[in-house]
Amino acid sequence: MKRRAIIHVTGIVQGVGFRPFVYRVAKSLSLMGYVLNLGDAGVEIVVEGTEKQIKKLINSIKNDLPSISRIDTLDSKWAPAENTFSEFVIHKSSIERNDEAIPVLPPDIAICNDCVKDLLDPQSSWYQYGFTSCAACGPRYSTITDLPYDRRNTTMIDFPLCDTCNTGYTNPLDRRYHAQTTACDTCGPRYRLVDRDENNFTDENPIVAIAKLIDDGSIAALQGIAGTHIATKTSDAGPIEILRERKKRFQRPFALMVRDFDTLKELVNINKLEERIITSWRRPIVLASKKSNSCVLPLIQESVLDVIAPGLDSIGVMLPYSPMHHLLFKYSKELALVMTSANPTGMPMYIDPKTILKELGSIADYFLLHDRRIDQRSDDSVVKLTSEDNPVFIRRARGYVPEPLVFNGPWKSLKILGVGPEEKATGALAKSGRVYMTQYIGDTNQVENIEFLTQAIDHMKHLLNISKLDGVACDLHPEFLSTELAEQITSENDIPLFRVQHHHAHLSSLIVDGLIPIDNRIVCITADGYGYGEDGTAWGGEVLVGGLKDYERKGGLIAQDYTGGDLSAIYSSRAFLGIVGDKMESEKILQILASAEVSPSQKITADMLDILVKASNRKLNTVRSTSTGRV
Known part of the structure; x- marks a missing residue:
């Protein structure tokens, strides 16, 4: 007995060869219907056939999907067959946008082994072609200008396909079917x-x-x-x-x-x-x-x-x-x-x-x-293992961005922007229980990086179909350029601004990263270079007790006077001098510090030590902080 199934799939299912995969499996099972890219809301599959064959399709989607794909949700509804299909087809992508959808935007993908073979095969149309790609690999986020992810919404719109490439692009059985960045030396970038x-x-x-x-x-x-x-x-x-x-x-x-x-x-x-x-x-x-x-x-x-x-x-x-x-x-x-x-x-x-x-x-x-336009610039991502099984990001960018992080909670319906701190910044947008981070931006004490951050945020808002934010979060420091950006956005859009103390943000991230229940409170010891405190002083070594909503400062290191402002956060020798400079003999200090630097290309000497100690005693260009600098 024939039945109909309406299957909705979300996850990394766009721009990774997922629809051609569904097409091939459905055809092999003699099923009728269609597969449709829903733009920012996943993929819809409507199929008719025997219940046994349809279940085989669903099982294959769950277990045999392309290696780059990832399924977050798969929902199916059953109904009587309507016998309205004569074949199985891939429908043209939908251009409708759902305000509450959870789009998963494809990151840039390394070239696959099949394309490497084409690249090195003298008989291939893509021999020695520096932009070879297919539906399973190649640039994605760096080219996307809009959703749905179709060629017209990428920078590859500048390169109309030749007959050879168009043949593969329009053949559902070809691995370059709807490969939006496919091209060859005849028609593509050079x-x-x-x-x-x-x-x-x-x-x-x-x-x-x-x-x-x-x-x-x-x-x-x-x-x-x-x-x-x-x-x-x-x-x-x-x-x-x-x-x-x-x-x-x-x-x-x-x-x-x-x-x-x-x-x-x-x-x-x-x-x-x-x-x-x-x-x-x-x-x-x-x-x-x-x-x-x-x-x-x-x-x-x-x-x-x-x-x-x-x-x-x-x-x-x-x-x-x-x-x-x-x-x-x-x-x-x-x-x-x-x-x-x-x-x-x-x-x-x-x-x-x-x-x-x-x-x-x-x-x-x-x-x-x-001559191919790069719409979104992005550094290489950098990963380091802190233990045998614990990788951490030093820099999250190409290959990972803009893949979102799950962040469910009572705030799920809110659309919130975070503009990041001053150093090693990344913007972030929260929508529908997901956090979409921009690519790594860098240090936002540079005007060029503020412009980069603004452009990256605007692009992400556009792709996520966010027309109205519910609020913006920024660092508590009043002089950061990112704080000024947040103030400008909230003023222009008449929305709330949330100023977050730097180390409270660290405390909150530990709760989220550690999957601790969101209503719990924890003890957090911060050992940081600098964080603007609620009392207007420079915090760095604190014991905080709190949760996501609030915190208390229960203790910490004794505040010291450090010379050179931000230099004391970079050069640990200055932090050391701030702590022991008037309590230890100069000869002993020089012995401990040896040839340590106190500024770029400037090593500690007896004369330099004398200058720094006098500056500290007279409070000349000093900052009082509980920090001991960055290690």
Whole structure:
């Protein structure tokens, strides 16, 4: 006996080949009906057939879906068959927007193995094509301008499909069916290679050419999926030292992109969880400990690794995640490349060729640039294990954003914006029991980053169909630029502003992250660099007791006078002097601090110590705080 089932699925089911998967399974089971992308409300499947076959479809959706897909909810309603279908089809995406929907926006996805094969196959239409992708891989969030996720709502609208690509795009049995970023060298975006004077450098494949130039010791700027990297070889310390001098980045470590996982295992210590993370389709940077006596050390010498990550026993490593990366290693002799963000620390990623050429003209020798618009810039995500089974984000960006976090509670119906603190900021929007975080923004003490934050928030609001906020949350500090942004938004929209004490925010995050019941109160010991206190002083070492709604300050460290303002939060030697400067003899202090720095490139000396102690005693450029600085 035939029946009808109306199936509603939410989760990561858009832009990941989910509808073609449903189509193929339904056809194999001789079912009739359709699958429809509901825009911001998931996917609807209406199907008719025997109950046994329909249940097989549902079981396959639950257990055999594409690896990148994720089901959050699957609801099915049964009804008598209406016999209105003659086949199973994929309907055109709905453009309706539901104000209370829970959209799951697809993040950028690393190139899949099938596309890598096409990339390296001389018989393929996508041979050596630097933008190869399919329905299961490729750029997503960096290209999306609107929902539903269709080609017309991405930056790929600039590149009409050729006949070959359109054939795959319109064939439900092809893995490039409705692959919104699919293209080839005939119809899609292209790379070009230029020198510092913006002269085209080669007529051959520019990625092949830049690989050879890097092997010869050149420093290259590589425009990628969502930003720009600076790359050098690693078999010689010379180019890396030149890069450090040009960028004026003498101590901060560089990340490495390694040819393949087998090579990576010889370079760093990787456990099973780290392996799963670094080889996943998200492809983050993983901070891992260096391996000694490595068989790759003849090519990546210890002395070179010390230049890459000075004085550290760990190093950031990642695997290739774009077609361009795979082609680089195909034609380069290097086992690994330095792959560091091209932008200055704390500033937004460079995403357009003019800016790249202007800002990096004195740093890079050659520039690999493309003509695909990047709508949303995004850094590489960075993950570190704090224990064998506990990964934490150092930076949450490409590959993870804008995937939401579940945050149910009595506030589920509210739409709230959080603008973040001043350092390492991320914006966040709460809607329908989910928190959608923007990509990593950086330090919002820069006007450029406030503009970046504003644009990222506006884009997320648009995709989430949020026309009216119920409130905005910001840090309690009155002078943060992010606080000014929050004040501006609330004033213009006549909505409440919630000023949150910095360490109360930390306390609240522990409750949420620890899955502690939301009405519980906890004891929270904060050891932070700085947090503006409710009494107007600088807090940093407090014992707080409270919950999500309120807190009490029960105790903490004794407040001390620190010289140099924010420098005392960065250079622990200043914090040490603030605590013991008038209680310990100068010789003993110098012995303990040895050659510690008190400011950029300024080490402690007897004369400098005398100046700092006098400044502290006279309260010159000092800040009184319970903090002991950042460690």
